[in-house]
Amino acid sequence: MNECILEGSFNLRLLSEVHCCVPARIAKKYQLSTELLLSFAASRSDKMKILVVEDESEMLSSITAYFAKAGYVCEIAMRYAEAEEKLALYQYDCVLLDITLPDGNGLHLIEALRNRKTSTGVIILSAKNSLDDRINGLVLGADDYLPKPFHLSELNARVQALMRRLQFDGSNQITLGNVVIDIAARQVLVTGSQLELTKKEYELLLFFISNQDRVLSKTSLAEHIWGDNSDQADSFDFLYSQVKNLRRKLSEAGAAITIQAVYGFGYKLVKE
Amino acid sequence: MKLLTITTRYFLLLLLGLLIPWTIWFYGSIRYIIYHQVDEFLANRKFEITRETTQHPSLLRTLPGYKTDFTWQPITAEQMRTLRETYSDTMVWEPLEGEKEPYRKLETPFESGGKYFKLTILASLTDTQKLLSTLLRHVVTLFVVLFILLVLLNRVILRRLWRPFHAALAQIRTYRLDRHVAIEFEQTSVLEFGELHAAFSQLISHTQQAYQQQKEFTENASHEIQTPLAIARNQVELLSQDAELSTSQAQRLDSIEKNLSRMARLNKSLLLLAKIENNQFPETKPLELPKLIQTVVEQLDEMIEYKNLRVSVENAGEPLIRMNPDLAEVFFGNLVRNAVFHNIPGGYIRIELDQQGVLFENSGPELTEVPANLFGRFVKNAKASSSQGLGLSLVQSISKLYGFSVEYTHQQGTHRLSVTF
Numbered sequence: 001m002n003e004c005i006l007e008g009s010f011n012l013r014l015l016s017e018v019h020c021c022v023p024a025r026i027a028k029k030y031q032l033s034t035e036l037l038l039s040f041a042a043s044r045s046d047k048m049k050i051l052v053v054e055d056e057s058e059m060l061s062s063i064t065a066y067f068a069k070a071g072y073v074c075e076i077a078m079r080y081a082e083a084e085e086k087l088a089l090y091q092y093d094c095v096l097l098d099i100t101l102p103d104g105n106g107l108h109l110i111e112a113l114r115n116r117k118t119s120t121g122v123i124i125l126s127a128k129n130s131l132d133d134r135i136n137g138l139v140l141g142a143d144d145y146l147p148k149p150f151h152l153s154e155l156n157a158r159v160q161a162l163m164r165r166l167q168f169d170g171s172n173q174i175t176l177g178n179v180v181i182d183i184a185a186r187q188v189l190v191t192g193s194q195l196e197l198t199k200k201e202y203e204l205l206l207f208f209i210s211n212q213d214r215v216l217s218k219t220s221l222a223e224h225i226w227g228d229n230s231d232q233a234d235s236f237d238f239l240y241s242q243v244k245n246l247r248r249k250l251s252e253a254g255a256a257i258t259i260q261a262v263y264g265f266g267y268k269l270v271k272e
Numbered sequence: 273m274k275l276l277t278i279t280t281r282y283f284l285l286l287l288l289g290l291l292i293p294w295t296i297w298f299y300g301s302i303r304y305i306i307y308h309q310v311d312e313f314l315a316n317r318k319f320e321i322t323r324e325t326t327q328h329p330s331l332l333r334t335l336p337g338y339k340t341d342f343t344w345q346p347i348t349a350e351q352m353r354t355l356r357e358t359y360s361d362t363m364v365w366e367p368l369e370g371e372k373e374p375y376r377k378l379e380t381p382f383e384s385g386g387k388y389f390k391l392t393i394l395a396s397l398t399d400t401q402k403l404l405s406t407l408l409r410h411v412v413t414l415f416v417v418l419f420i421l422l423v424l425l426n427r428v429i430l431r432r433l434w435r436p437f438h439a440a441l442a443q444i445r446t447y448r449l450d451r452h453v454a455i456e457f458e459q460t461s462v463l464e465f466g467e468l469h470a471a472f473s474q475l476i477s478h479t480q481q482a483y484q485q486q487k488e489f490t491e492n493a494s495h496e497i498q499t500p501l502a503i504a505r506n507q508v509e510l511l512s513q514d515a516e517l518s519t520s521q522a523q524r525l526d527s528i529e530k531n532l533s534r535m536a537r538l539n540k541s542l543l544l545l546a547k548i549e550n551n552q553f554p555e556t557k558p559l560e561l562p563k564l565i566q567t568v569v570e571q572l573d574e575m576i577e578y579k580n581l582r583v584s585v586e587n588a589g590e591p592l593i594r595m596n597p598d599l600a601e602v603f604f605g606n607l608v609r610n611a612v613f614h615n616i617p618g619g620y621i622r623i624e625l626d627q628q629g630v631l632f633e634n635s636g637p638e639l640t641e642v643p644a645n646l647f648g649r650f651v652k653n654a655k656a657s658s659s660q661g662l663g664l665s666l667v668q669s670i671s672k673l674y675g676f677s678v679e680y681t682h683q684q685g686t687h688r689l690s691v692t693f
Binding site for chain 2: 069262
């Protein structure tokens with residue numbers, strides 16, 4: 001099926017009707033790529049289902065494009081009413097929620113969701129970054145809050161962390177080749193033996209693993225580990241030295257993963 | 273001066289200005305009437321005496337010269353010509369009372385049996401004086417009572433009348449725009465106060481509206497700028513995943529990405545500055561400074577280690593001040609960051625805490641910037657080119673908000689920044 005889509009004989013309308021993921025008119029209206037719809041189509045219920053609630057169509061398309069590529073099933077809602085309806089009808093693993101919607105306050109959606117006692121994770125995406133919204137959102141039952149403008153890689157890492165928390169009760173492991181990361185113990189094991197990492201090196205590795213096979217820009221890496229401090233001149237030098245140390249430690253331990261430098265732009269974690 | 277005091281003062285001045293001349297006039301006219309009557313009585317006596325003695329000159333020999341209200345004594349013809357009839361006040365010794373008493377005296381020349389005499393008639397003024405002084409006393413008593421009443425009127429009645437005004441004043445004084453508590457003025461039957469209340473209510477609602485709009489503008493500006501920034505950033509991220517990208521294209525993307533980040537941070541800082549200046553951080557908590565400094569330093573641990581800096585914190589007392597926790601974090605975070613990032617490899621940071629303030633001392637490169645400009649917006653050290661230049665400006669705004677004073681000095685690679693609470 002994938003091949004036939006790639007060849008261009010893909011019927012957008014038929015596909016969306018069969019899989020009920022993205023209505024054809026929405027797909028057309030917001031120019032969702034075939035590539036994106038392909039991943040919708042390919043996805044079944046064993047994949048993570050995410051609802052993206054966002055009124056900016058460009059924002060929406062870049063988020064869905066990124067997540068679809070990472071193998072999630074993405075559904076979209078551009079209006080409060082639409083999101084409300086979808087949340088009532090379907091079960092999602094995670095909702096990415098822009099709380100400033102043209103026809104309602106997204107915070108009420110969290111309330112409604114929590115009243116139904118679902119285990120759906122909620123990450124608020126807000127352009128406001130106001131403290132009130134953050135606190136209200138978390139009090140109402142949101143799991144995380146990410147102010148715009150964010151990096152998609154950061155959002156992806158947050159979604160994965162949230163999914164791990166929700167599905168494994170916090171005691172869980174990520175295995176990648178011969179590398180095992182014990183999230184609860186904050187430990188990294190390479191072929192069974194512990195790898196000594198500093199706090200920042202560990203955070204970097206986890207961020208890389210959450211976004212494996214993707215190019216991560218230096219800015220997004222610096223922002224991930226430094227937050228507000230990433231604006232300082234030293235932070236890129238520091239990042240460079242941290243990545244260098246991490247690469248050295250991984251290769252010395254014989255890990256089956258490597259961090260590649262991508263031009264001058266950033267880094268990418270690949271499995272050997 | 274209180275309006276009440278001023279009005280009372282004017283009333284009293286007016287009363288004094290009116291009552292003093294009136295009292296003088298009143299006293300004068302009563303006195304005049306009484307004297308007039310006494311003088312008339314004296315004139316009658318004179319008429320009777322002169323009539324009797326003219327008809328019976330022998331009387332002047334038989335009449336006793338004492339215990340009567342009149343006396344006479346012979347005068348020369350020369351004196352007779354010059355003596356005029358005069359009324360005057362005099363004091364006469366009263367043996368019974370043992371003191372001098374006031375009398376009205378009429379002295380007049382008269383002729384009896386070809387001889388000339390000076391007749392002196394006396395009329396007691398004791399009763400008259402008593403009457404006058406009683407009258408005066410009563411008038412003064414009336415005035416004093418009037419004064420007291422007036423003051424009481426001002427103090428009690430006017431105070432009661434002005435109560436709605438003072439109540440409104442107290443409400444407005446405690447009113448804070450950022451607390452969203454509406455003002456309810458009490459009902460008043462006084463037209464002027466009613467108008468004042470209405471005007472205040474209108475002013476408050478207009479101000480509230482303007483404040484709200486400004487707040488919304490700040491938030492809207494944030495929203496409007498953050499969303500396109502987010503889209504641009506995400507597009508760059510998606511584009512960077514393209515395996516076909518050439519090195520030069522990747523470098524261009526890198527530059528775009530860095531500048532987008534810089535814009536995002538600038539926007540964030542500008543918003544924070546605007547919010548601080550609009551006083552949008554009203555709630556405060558007691559500041560736990562040693563703990564906060566420790567947290568901030570710990571967040572920068574790896575960087576401190578990377579730059580091989582020695583950090584020492586000397587804790588000589590904790591300040592007892594209240595601050596908004598978020599602003600406190602921004603404030604001290606920026607100061608510590610400043611000391612870390614504008615430092616030289618292998619340098620040092622010394623933080624001294626006491627009850628009155630904090631001192632940050634650190635090694636660092638020589639500054640090219642004039643210290644006075646250091647707290648301005650967009651001032652940065654040429655060497656740290658990617659720095660946003662708003663960090664110390666934020667520090668300045670926050671210290672202004674809480675009334676701290678921040679002083680900066682530098683001397684041959686030693687930078688000292690002291691904050692006094």
